[in-house]
Amino acid sequence: xxxxxxxxxxxxxxxxxxxxxxxxxxxxxxxxxxxxxxxxxxxxxxxxxxxxxxxxxxxxxxxxxxxxxxxxxxxxxxxxxxxxxxxxxxxxxxxxxxxxxxxxxxxxxxxxx
Amino acid sequence: xxxxxxxxxxxxxxxxxxxxxxxxxxxxxxxxxxxxxxxxxxxxxxxxxxxxxxxxxxxxxxxxxxxxxxxxxxxxxxxxxxxxxxxxxxxxxxxxxxxxxxxxxxxxxxxxx
Numbered sequence: 752x753x754x755x756x757x758x759x760x761x762x763x764x765x766x767x768x769x770x771x772x773x774x775x776x777x778x779x780x781x782x783x784x785x786x787x788x789x790x791x792x793x794x795x796x797x798x799x800x801x802x803x804x805x806x807x808x809x810x811x812x813x814x815x816x817x818x819x820x821x822x823x824x825x826x827x828x829x830x831x832x833x834x835x836x837x838x839x840x841x842x843x844x845x846x847x848x849x850x851x852x853x854x855x856x857x858x859x860x861x862x863x864x
Numbered sequence: 865x866x867x868x869x870x871x872x873x874x875x876x877x878x879x880x881x882x883x884x885x886x887x888x889x890x891x892x893x894x895x896x897x898x899x900x901x902x903x904x905x906x907x908x909x910x911x912x913x914x915x916x917x918x919x920x921x922x923x924x925x926x927x928x929x930x931x932x933x934x935x936x937x938x939x940x941x942x943x944x945x946x947x948x949x950x951x952x953x954x955x956x957x958x959x960x961x962x963x964x965x966x967x968x969x970x971x972x973x974x975x976x977x
Contacts, residue, residue: 755907782962782963784962784963784964784965786965786967791969792969792970793868793954793956793967793968793969793970794908794954794956794965794967795967796964796965796966799963799964806963807963807964809964810964842907842908844908844962846961846962849961850960850961850962850963851913851915851961851962852910852913852961852962853910853962853965854910855900855907855908855909856907857905857906857907858906858907
């Protein structure tokens with residue numbers, strides 16, 4: 752059973768471009784979470800999704816950020832018009848139906864130049 | 865406000881010595897508590913979790929943690945550390961299972977030979 756798969760592992764974008772981060776949850780998991788980790792910081796919760804539904808987006812910035820988890824395919828975290836401050840590691844986690852544990856991917860490290 | 869405090873940013877321990885990493889939380893009810901470990905450039909791996917029941921929890925890699933409600937603490941311990949334990953350790957909590965975890969800023973563990 753493959754773990755949570757994130758791609759790309761590293762992403763470089765120029766200021767003003769769009770960044771798309773993908774996350775495939777573990778097989779059988781229907782809950783997906785996105786977190787952001789800034790240097791020397793812990794992870795900050797961004798958004799919690801189930802298939803085709805956003806359950807909790809209390810940690811998402813109000814502008815430029817969006818997330819989806821379609822019926823088919825991976826979950827996508829989209830950052831429009833990136834700025835230097837968006838440079839961070841973005842982690843995806845998934846959990847089974849009972850939400851007893853979150854399994855984390857290896858992250859996507861976004862660098863905005 | 866809900867928060868997790870890991871008072872020690874860095875800890876240095878000699879190989880074979882015992883280890884205790886501190887974690888305190890602020891939450892209005894009994895939280896779900898977790899300890900994760902992160903190696904450089906990697907995702908997070910769950911060491912152990914506490915939901916209810918026995919307040920002394922055993923985890924992987926020889927780690928254990930004790931939930932003390934009166935002190936709002938969930939300290940991580942290991943009787944004898946190995947060089948491979950060098951990593952970043954994060955304490956986290958939630959109000960419900962794996963949803964929307966709140967993380968501490970982490971403790972960087974250094975192992976001296």
